[in-house]
Amino acid sequence: MDLRLAGRTYVVTGASSGVGLTTVALLLEEGANVAACARDGTRLADAVERLPGSERVTTFACDVLDAASVREFVAHAGERFGGIDGVVNNAGRSLLARWDETTDEQWRAELDLKLFGVLNPVRAAVPWLSRSDSAAVVNVNAILARQPETRLAATSAARAALLNLSATLSEELAAGGIRVNSVCLGLVDTGQWRRRYESSDTADSFQQWSAHLAADRGISLGRLGDAEEVAYPIVSLLSPRASYITGATVDVGGGVARYM
Incomplete structure (x- = not known):
């Protein structure tokens, strides 16, 4: 299926590896x-240079x-590209610590990154988005x-x-023709799990080890996800074909969600 993205321009943050790079x-x-950005501009440029079509990418530290x-x-x-049609806010990290192991500075840092990393x-x-016919x-x-998870209290x-903010933005920006959606992931093997x-x-x-991990975390499909399985719904939500979807949340977690 043609997602009608050809010739359009998208900004991707946190793009030097994992989900961000795969989305690019x-x-x-x-x-x-x-237009891809990351804190380490050299690492980002090196990663993007190896991608087919890299002449259509501009990188920025x-x-x-x-x-x-x-x-x-x-x-x-x-x-550089004469406009912007979409933004993927992907920059992020997790802090493995229970609530009473987390300092005040760490609480603030997590909130700063999750909120201002999008704002x-x-x-x-x-x-720029307000000029697009499919923002x-x-x-x-x-x-x-x-x-x-108690092991990730601040995160x-x-x-x-961030999920609450995303809902607010979907309401506030709709009048300007800008859709806002969320993709929520579970355990995804973007390199960190393989290193562990x-x-x-x-x-x-690794397959046996990760299957045990998936069972421990209650993942119905019995395995970890991969970056491409996250990138596909991201790119699909950017598509003009998704023009009537805003304020939505797509879970990509192999069935780990237990909430209603």
């Missing part, structure tokens, strides 16, 4: 232009918490937003705040 690759496959840097990045993207790109992009924002979130709370496997002392294969 899939957008390029669809014929889109991409940018910290999404630095509003001025984000404005510069978004302006560069809009001027800064959206604020910068809205003037879309996709916020990459986690099932933790609705189903918190769960911050993810919930390699540092463990297990005699199991």
Whole structure:
């Protein structure tokens, strides 16, 4: 199916690896232009250079918490390609700590990243998005937003705040023709789980080890996801074919969700 993305321009944050880089690759496959940013500009440029269609990518070293840097990045993207049709807010991380193991500074840092990591790109992009005939924002979130884990107390709370913010943005920006949706992931093997496997002392294969992990976390499909399985719904929600979808949340977690 043609997603009608060819010739359009999309901004992707946190694009140097994992879901972000795979989203860039899939957008390029669809014929889109991409403006990609990450804190490590050299790593990002090296990763993107290996992708087919890399001549349609512009890269930028940018910290999404630095509003001025984000404005510069978004302006560069809009001027380079003559407009912006969508934004994928993917920059993020998780803090493995229970509530009483988390310092006040860590609580604030998690909230700052999850909220301003989205607010800064959206604020910068809205003037460009308002000129598009099919503008879309996709916020990459986690099932933790609705189903918190005690081992990820601050991250769960911050993810919930982002989900709430996404709903607000979908209402506020709709009048300007800008759709806002969320993709919430469960356990996805973007490299970190393989590194944890390699540092463990297990005699199991990665498939056996990850199957045990999936069972422990209650994943119905019995395995971890991969970055492409997350990138596909992201890109689909950017598509003009999804023009009547806003304020929605798509779970990509192999059936891990237990909330109603």
